[in-house]
Amino acid sequence: MTLSNVITARRGAVLEVTLNRPKANAIDIATSRELGEIFTAFRDDPELRVAIITGAGPKFFCPGWDLKAAAEGEAADADYGKGGFGGLQELRGLNKPVIAAVNGIACGGGLELALGADIILAADHATFALPEIRSGTVADAATLKLPKRIPYHIAMELLFTGRWFDAEEAHRWGLVNRILPAEALMQEARKMADDLAAGPPLVLAAIKEIAREAEDMKFQDAMNRINASQFETVERLYRSEDQKEGARAFAEKRDPVWTGR
Incomplete structure (x- = not known):
């Protein structure tokens, strides 16, 4: 366009x-x-x-x-x-x-x-x-x-x-x-x-949100937010099919197929 x-x-x-x-x-x-x-x-x-x-x-x-x-x-x-x-x-x-x-x-x-x-x-x-x-x-x-x-x-x-x-x-x-x-x-x-x-989009999203939002936080404060499921992208990742796919692919010794879901 x-x-x-x-x-x-x-x-x-x-x-x-x-x-x-x-x-x-x-x-x-x-x-x-x-x-x-x-x-x-x-x-x-x-x-x-x-x-x-x-x-x-x-x-x-x-x-x-x-x-x-x-x-x-x-x-x-x-x-x-x-x-x-x-x-x-x-x-x-x-x-x-x-x-x-x-x-x-x-x-x-x-x-x-x-x-x-x-x-x-x-x-x-x-x-x-x-x-x-x-x-x-x-x-x-x-x-x-x-x-x-x-x-x-x-x-x-x-x-x-x-x-x-x-x-x-x-x-x-x-x-x-x-x-x-x-x-x-x-x-x-x-x-x-x-x-x-080609990488896992939900992981990339979580990395970017954590890096951005935690830039001015103390380490433990940021970790506490992660552990309390206060980062939307991290919570979405850990409830996703991609997270399960990553574990399955590792166990099956194959490349994962990422869907972003």
């Missing part, structure tokens, strides 16, 4: 989402709302298990907020639709893996969009920055997330200075999982997505 600013394609259980706003794939309000609708539909579609987000063209993943639209009157605190800016940051209940395939420049809200994914793959020519400080705004999602993802002092330097850094540095700090030649980026993203899509 082709929308005005975003291209989507289904490959079996995998949804590919491509930002498609020449020249730079910047996100205005309309694009953000499209992304929110797309990721909401992905969340709610039982046939889809994994998503990939990338950018069209060889140069830009996404530079974030469309400053030309801002200059024409779009407010920084506007309603960006479901899931907030870019559709991922605040989307509740998204318990499916999302892979960001960063194919070029990812700065500002574009880097925040990548941070909204669970796994980040980067082309070897990709570059990153959080330049909001230079335009008098704050990278709010990155300010919350980055100090938890990479060393605090490095995160604060990047936020305070807005300086650019390359894929090698991003990998060194653990911000990206892998660096790949540009021509191999989507091939690797698709292989990883297919591997995840």
Whole structure:
């Protein structure tokens, strides 16, 4: 399906989402709302298990907020639709893996969009920055997330200075999982997505919910919630046919057949 600013394609259980706003794939309000609708539909579609987000063209993943639209009157605190800016940051209940395939420049809200994914793959020519400080705004999602993802002092330097850094540095700090030649980026993203899509969807959902909800909890508090059946995905998993199938397949020395039920 082709929308005005975003291209989507289904490959079996995998949804590919491509930002498609020449020249730079910047996100205005309309694009953000499209992304929110797309990721909401992905969340709610039982046939889809994994998503990939990338950018069209060889140069830009996404530079974030469309400053030309801002200059024409779009407010920084506007309603960006479901899931907030870019559709991922605040989307509740998204318990499916999302892979960001960063194919070029990812700065500002574009880097925040990548941070909204669970796994980040980067082309070897990709570059990153959080330049909001230079335009008098704050990278709010990155300010919350980055100090938890990479060393605090490095995160604060990047936020305070807005300086650019390359894929090698991003990998060194653990911000990206892998660096790949540009021509191999989507091939690797698709292989990883297919591997995840072949896995047990209820287990993947439980992992994602626990990791998200327990991020600021003490270990024992999180364990107490699990043991008290207070995580919906965990409770669903342990009452599922898939959980029984996993045990049967192990006992029978065969590959399990996951149904998500």
